[in-house]
Amino acid sequence: MPGPVPESWPGLIGVEVNAAVQIISRERPDIRIARVLPPGEAPSPPPQDQVCVIIYNDVSQGPDRYVVVPPAPYIG
Template sequence: MPGPVPESWPGLIGMELNTAVEIISRERPDVRIVRVLPPGEAPSPPPRDQVRVIIYNNVGPVPNTWIVVAPAPYIG
């Protein structure tokens, strides 16, 4: 991948979850697993030899939507 490779996405906080996943997938095609967690939950250990991103989310302002919340999505 040319240029800097992002390892976190603070600009995605407040964005709709599916849109955030699309952006991360475009910027980091090597990420094969996205772990979506509710606020405050600790992620399990990462799978061996795989790159994953952790995204925390909560219910959005519109019914049946989810938004990205802090901490910012990150590789981990």
């Protein structure tokens, strides 16, 4: 991949979760797993030899508001 390889995506806060996953997949095709978690939940370790991204989504904002919330998506 030419140029710097992103490890976090602060610009995706407020973006719809599926759109965020597509953007991250384009920028980091090596990522095979996206974990969408509620705010404050600690992610479990990824499977060995796999890179995953952690995305937080606060469903308490409403059933139709599947958007990325802080912290920004990150490799974890």
